[in-house]
Amino acid sequence: xxRRLTFALNAHGPSFERYxxxxxxxxxxxCGAAVGxxxxxxxxxxPCSPQARAFFHRHGAEIRSFRNPFLPDRLTNLKQVPAxxxxxxxxxxxxxxxxxxQRVFLDADQVLLGDPxxxxxxxx
Numbered sequence: 001x002x003r004r005l006t007f008a009l010n011a012h013g014p015s016f017e018r019y020x021x022x023x024x025x026x027x028x029x030x031c032g033a034a035v036g037x038x039x040x041x042x043x044x045x046x047p048c049s050p051q052a053r054a055f056f057h058r059h060g061a062e063i064r065s066f067r068n069p070f071l072p073d074r075l076t077n078l079k080q081v082p083a084x085x086x087x088x089x090x091x092x093x094x095x096x097x098x099x100x101x102q103r104v105f106l107d108a109d110q111v112l113l114g115d116p117x118x119x120x121x122x123x124x
Contacts, residue, residue, distance in 0.1 A: 005117055006036035006103045008093035009110075011063075012086055013045040017052045019109040026111035028059050035117065037061035038103075040093045042068045066092045 007027050011020045020039065027037055039056055041047060043065045048056075056063055070085040093105050104120060 004036065004098075004101045005031075005034075005121055006038055006101055007031075007106055008038045008040060008103050009106045009108045010089045010093065011039050011041045011048050011052075011108065012089065013042075013047070014049055014052075016108050017048050020048070021052060021055055022111055023106055023108050024056060024059050024061050026113075027106075030112045030115040031117055033060060036101075038093070039063045040089065041065050042071060042089055042092075044068060044071050044073045066095075068092065 009020060009023055011017065024037055024039075027035065037056075037060065039048075039061050041063055044067055047053075048063075053063065068085070068089055070088045071081060090105060094103065097103050102120065
């Protein structure tokens with residue numbers, strides 16, 4: 001079975017959008033269309049803007065919605081909750097990994113500075 005590489009990151013509402021856009025752009029620049037990108041968006045936080053969603057779509061990123069039970073419903077200000085509750089969002093990126101898929105979590109404020117696929121898939 002061939003392995004497939006997927007990068008996953010969280011979109012914690014509009015305040016993190018610009019970081020997620022840069023992260024997605026760096027993945028596509030270095031890895032092309034050979035890798036998957038999944039954006040995990042908590043349904044109990046404000047959604048990303050329509051412009052960000054269009055950017056993700058143009059770059060072949062799949063947006064997956066989930067509800068973080070550690071966050072209150074309809075949270076509008078991220079400073080209202082402890083940072084550890086937002087950290088739980090990262091756990092949701094590990095759900096439903098398909099057979100043969102290798103999923104790598106990136107914080108939205110990370111960028112790739114080269115193509116990591118050979119190292120990550122062990123094809124050296």
